Amino acid sequence: MNWISAQRISKLGLINFWRNRWLSLASTLVMTLTLLIISLFVILLIIIGAATDRIKAKMDITVYFKDSAQTEEISDLQQKLAARGDVKEVRYISKEEALIIWNERQKNQRIKELVTPEENPLPRSLAIKAIDPENLQNVADYLSGEDFSSIIHKISYEENKQIIDKLLAITSFVQKMGAVLSIIFIIISILVILNTIRLTIFTRKEEIEIMRLVGASDRFIRFPFIVEGILYGFLACLLALILMWLMLMFLSPLTTKYLGEAVTENMKHFFTSHLWLIFLLQLGVGILIGIGCSLFSIRKYLKI
Amino acid sequence: MIEIIGVSKTYGEKICALANISLKISKGEFVSIVGPSGAGKSTLVKLLICEEKPISGKILIAGRNIVGLEPQELPYFRRKIGVVFQDFKLLPQKTVYENVAFALEVCEASPEEIFEKVPRILDLVGMIKRKDNYPDELSGGEKQRVSIARALVHSPKILIADEPTGNLDPINAWEIIELLGRINRRGTIVILATHNKSIVDRLKRRVVLLKDGRMVSDKVRGGYVI
Numbered sequence: 001m002n003w004i005s006a007q008r009i010s011k012l013g014l015i016n017f018w019r020n021r022w023l024s025l026a027s028t029l030v031m032t033l034t035l036l037i038i039s040l041f042v043i044l045l046i047i048i049g050a051a052t053d054r055i056k057a058k059m060d061i062t063v064y065f066k067d068s069a070q071t072e073e074i075s076d077l078q079q080k081l082a083a084r085g086d087v088k089e090v091r092y093i094s095k096e097e098a099l100i101i102w103n104e105r106q107k108n109q110r111i112k113e114l115v116t117p118e119e120n121p122l123p124r125s126l127a128i129k130a131i132d133p134e135n136l137q138n139v140a141d142y143l144s145g146e147d148f149s150s151i152i153h154k155i156s157y158e159e160n161k162q163i164i165d166k167l168l169a170i171t172s173f174v175q176k177m178g179a180v181l182s183i184i185f186i187i188i189s190i191l192v193i194l195n196t197i198r199l200t201i202f203t204r205k206e207e208i209e210i211m212r213l214v215g216a217s218d219r220f221i222r223f224p225f226i227v228e229g230i231l232y233g234f235l236a237c238l239l240a241l242i243l244m245w246l247m248l249m250f251l252s253p254l255t256t257k258y259l260g261e262a263v264t265e266n267m268k269h270f271f272t273s274h275l276w277l278i279f280l281l282q283l284g285v286g287i288l289i290g291i292g293c294s295l296f297s298i299r300k301y302l303k304i
Numbered sequence: 305m306i307e308i309i310g311v312s313k314t315y316g317e318k319i320c321a322l323a324n325i326s327l328k329i330s331k332g333e334f335v336s337i338v339g340p341s342g343a344g345k346s347t348l349v350k351l352l353i354c355e356e357k358p359i360s361g362k363i364l365i366a367g368r369n370i371v372g373l374e375p376q377e378l379p380y381f382r383r384k385i386g387v388v389f390q391d392f393k394l395l396p397q398k399t400v401y402e403n404v405a406f407a408l409e410v411c412e413a414s415p416e417e418i419f420e421k422v423p424r425i426l427d428l429v430g431m432i433k434r435k436d437n438y439p440d441e442l443s444g445g446e447k448q449r450v451s452i453a454r455a456l457v458h459s460p461k462i463l464i465a466d467e468p469t470g471n472l473d474p475i476n477a478w479e480i481i482e483l484l485g486r487i488n489r490r491g492t493i494v495i496l497a498t499h500n501k502s503i504v505d506r507l508k509r510r511v512v513l514l515k516d517g518r519m520v521s522d523k524v525r526g527g528y529v530i
Contacts (some may be wrong), residue, residue, distance in 0.1 A: 008409050124461055206393070209393070210393050210395060211410055213353070213382065214454065215380070218375070295316065
């Protein structure tokens with residue numbers, strides 16, 4: 001294709017876009033919606049991923065020792081645990097430290113006063129974190145063995161495990177449902193875009209017919225529609241980006257409230273540091289859908 | 305120049321639009337194809353411009369069978385024949401000049417070529433003074449002139465007019481026919497499909513009569529007789 005044809009085709013595409021501005025606007029808005037849904041799904045995945053990581057990071061085993069246990073026995077166990085390949089960290093919590101934690105956590109003053117440095121029933125403990133939280137069960141099994149029953153008062157794992165498993169099941173469910181819903185929405189939006197573009201092309205049936213009759217090549221007929229498809233994609237991408245930014249601003253107080261400052265900061269950081277990537281991805285997807293739908297819709301009118 | 309050999313066309317299984325038509329048209333001829341509605345005139349026109357393909361037979365134009373043209377060859381074929389329709393088929397949002405120039409633009413003509421050809425053709429059809437008007441601002445006769453100008457812009461050897469006077473009053477209709485006659489005298493084959501009796505009778509040129517998809521008569525200086 002020569003330069004003059006490229007110029008004419010681009011001009012024709014731009015003029016057509018402007019002349020059918022209401023239909024163009026409809027196509028652009030529907031595509032904006034699609035891009036938003038795809039982007040929001042990705043963000044949802046990131047948030048859920050972050051939440052799962054946070055839950056997993058909190059998973060640990062705390063072993064409470066009997067007051068009769070010797071300090072040497074405890075430090076011996078601590079060393080044995082630290083030497084294990086699947087254990088990330090073993091922290092010893094003395095009676096004094098346990099008291100500090102107690103004072104921090106306990107809100108009720110009367111109960112708080114029941115424990116004093118002089119009369120401290122709080123046990124010594126070891127807080128164990130695994131490299132992979134899934135492996136905590138092995139550590140729990142090891143500790144439940146006969147060897148340590150004389151010094152161990154209680155292992156906290158079992159009671160926490162149920163709650164944690166439930167939380168992980170919920171996040172995994174939300175993740176899967178999100179994926180299914182997003183795919184359904186994406187298919188619906190693509191169908192709507194396809195229909196809208198078909199409508200724009202249908203209104204120009206006569207123009208296409210005239211172009212064919214005066215000897216325009218299929219390429220010349222098709223390209224202005226591709227230009228329009230690119231325009232839909234480009235504008236939709238810009239709009240989706242602006243809407244995402246507004247939503248982020250609007251939603252960040254809520255995420256801070258329910259998921260913590262860190263998640264909000266993570267989201268904002270992710271958005272700003274990946275702005276170009278998001279832009280290019282949305283642009284790519286938008287243009288791809290625009291061109292794909294245009295080519296698909298015009299096919300019918302190019303047949304002889 | 306044009307040779308139609310044993311051409312038949314059916315739509316579905318029951319409707320036979322054309323049955324075994326054979327016709328030869330030489331260079332410089334003016335042929336009227338007449339017949340009542342449904343006789344097959346428009347089908348013949350569609351076959352000649354490759355809008356549709358016959359189920360059997362050959363259509364030779366300048367020795368080449370156009371029935372076997374590949375889809376990618378069609379645009380180049382269509383640039384060699386001009387077509388005029390009853391409903392003008394002008395783009396309403398383009399001016400007279402732009403409508404004619406558009407036919408050259410889509411064929412990748414240079415701006416110089418467009419600048420040189422369009423005014424000349426508009427002058428030929430008597431529409432140069434109206435070049436900046438939109439189709440809505442023109443009368444039926446004027447619209448048809450623009451449509452003829454557009455058909456002529458590629459300097460075709462063949463001009464096919466399908467009921468070009470169907471939407472026009474008698475005076476305008478005759479003016480269009482005279483214009484077609486003028487174009488024919490410059491050496492272009494003109495094929496006129498019409499059911500306008502007075503025009504055909506007045507023309508006194510070759511008349512091919514179709515009826516129910518069959519060729520009933522072919523007279524060198526004929527009139528409209530059914």
